[in-house]
Amino acid sequence: MGNSKFPSFTDGCASLLKKHLTKEIWEELQGRRTASGFTISDLIRSGVEQEDSSIGMYAGDAESYDLFAPLLDPVLLDYHGSSGPHPAPDFSLDALPELSREAQENILSTRVRVGRNLAGYPLGPAISSAERREVETRIKEALAHLPDAIQGAYHSLSEMNQTRRQDLVARHLLFKSEDRFLTSAGLMRDWPDARGIFLSRDEAFSVWVNEEDQLRIIAMKKGGDVTAVFRLLTEGVSALSRHLDFLTDPRLGFLTSCPTNLGTAMRASVHMRLTGLATDEAALKVNAEALGLQVRGIHGEHSQSKGGVFDISNRMRLGVTEAEAITHLMRGINHLARMDAEAA
Ligand code: ADP
Ligand code: CIR
Incomplete structure (x- = not known):
């Protein structure tokens, strides 16, 4: 090699x-x-x-x-802006700011996800196919212990028909089955073996298994109630933490395959209509970056925006707590909403 x-x-x-x-x-x-x-x-x-x-x-x-x-x-x-040390996890909801009315009105949906991997195994780029299957089995066992409110079913990617898979991807619930960045990283080896998605009955809580990270724990709802989505995520993460030993590092927090996800491994995002700012996407990206935010397209990383709607999320995940990262996002969203109203 x-x-x-x-x-x-x-x-x-x-x-x-x-x-x-x-x-x-x-x-x-x-x-x-x-x-x-x-x-x-x-x-x-x-x-x-x-x-x-x-x-x-x-x-x-x-x-x-x-x-x-x-x-x-x-x-x-x-x-x-940090290479550690990473603070202890803090999912507290008490001090989160309010979203302004103009921000709320322009948010179509909110999603918060964290990446996790299991202690005792390599990360996806170096895992063997046998180890990947073991990881899937352990995660499925842990999912059986979720509280009733977020219970649901695990769907193996190998057993899913094409129409169902494409529908879940189109509705932003499932990862794509092709990604040249992940392929080059060795993350698509043996695809779709040992990959899958757990979906709660109402589809608001989900867990991706063995994609870029061994777990992506996700909460997603329509509208802009960021606090409610964060609360739902917290419920799922703490339930799974009781049954799985996650890979952590004293300096870098939760370890993930991509260096951008270390620490909290959390990306909180809103799909937000920014009609005024959409006329100059390059300027929007510069402004968002200055606010510590990241702009993605409507189908996630490496996709395009559509109809003036953008995916806006926290850029930093290491060196900040979960509560701080959410607070930062909410303040940034308020700021962007104000700029958008002025630009319209
Ligand atoms: P990740 O969030 O794991 O970094 P992506 O950027 O690829 O990965 O996003 C995964 C999926 O989640 C994509 O379909 C994306 O459009 C969707 N998504 C992200 N944020 C939101 C949101 N706020 N509302 C609806 N879908 C979202
Ligand atoms: C890249 O390097 O573009 C991909 N491997 C994705 C990196 C993650 N992107 C990000 O900004 N969080």
């Missing part, structure tokens, strides 16, 4: 990998190999193969974050 040549990137490549991978760091990391066999070439494969990556790295295991820290730490600092 050894990559003996320093990767070259075209001028158009704007990834954090290109920005932070110096020849010196690359040479320093040659020959390092984690217990699950992960090397620097594995870590950076997605960014080398997919030059339009924004980040371009996926870790194979907990040890990757220590062994390849000379590259990863500057990337974490650049993306999150």
Whole structure:
């Protein structure tokens, strides 16, 4: 697997990998190999193969974050403004701000997700097919213990027909079955084996199994009641935490395959109509970034906006608590709503 040549990137490549991978760091990391066999070439494969990556790295295991820290730490600092230490989890709801009326009126739906992986296993890019199946079994067992209000059914991707799968993707409930960034990272190996989704009866609570992370725990509702969605997520996360041992690190919090998700591993997002700001998407992205927010398209990462509706979420996940990240998002949404009204 050894990559003996320093990767070259075209001028158009704007990834954090290109920005932070110096020849010196690359040479320093040659020959390092984690217990699950992960090397620097594995870590950076997605960014080398997919030059339009924004980040371009996926870790194979907990040890990757220590062994390849000379590259990863500057990337974490650049993306999150922190490379740890990460604070203890805090899902408290007491001090969340109110959303303004103009913000509420323009929010179509709200989703909060956290990524989790299991202690004792490699992350997705380095996991074996047998281990991936074990992970799925453990998660299914834990899901059986969810409180009645969020009970539902687990649907294995291998047993799902195409129409049902496409319908769930179109309704924003299920991950896509093709993603060249994940393919390059080794995350699509053996697809769709051991992948699936748990859906609560009302579909407001769901858990993705063995996609980019072993678990993506998700709450999603129509409208802009961010607090209610966060509360629902918290209920599911704490129930699952009682039955699963999640992979954590004293410095980096919850560990995830993508460095952008470390810490809280939480992305809280609203689908928001920003008709006034939509006329200049580049300016919207710059303004959102300055507010610590990320703008995505209507079908998630690497998709386009439609009808002036954008996916607005917290950008930072490491070095802040869950409550702080939600607070930050809510304040930012109020700010964007005000700017949008002025621009209209
Ligand atoms: P992740 O949230 O795990 O980083 P994506 O950006 O790919 O991943 O989003 C996953 C799915 O969730 C996509 O279908 C996306 O449109 C949907 N989604 C995200 N936020 C919202 C929201 N607020 N309302 C409805 N769907 C959403
Ligand atoms: C990329 O590098 O573009 C993909 N691997 C996705 C990175 C995650 N994106 C993000 O901004 N949170």
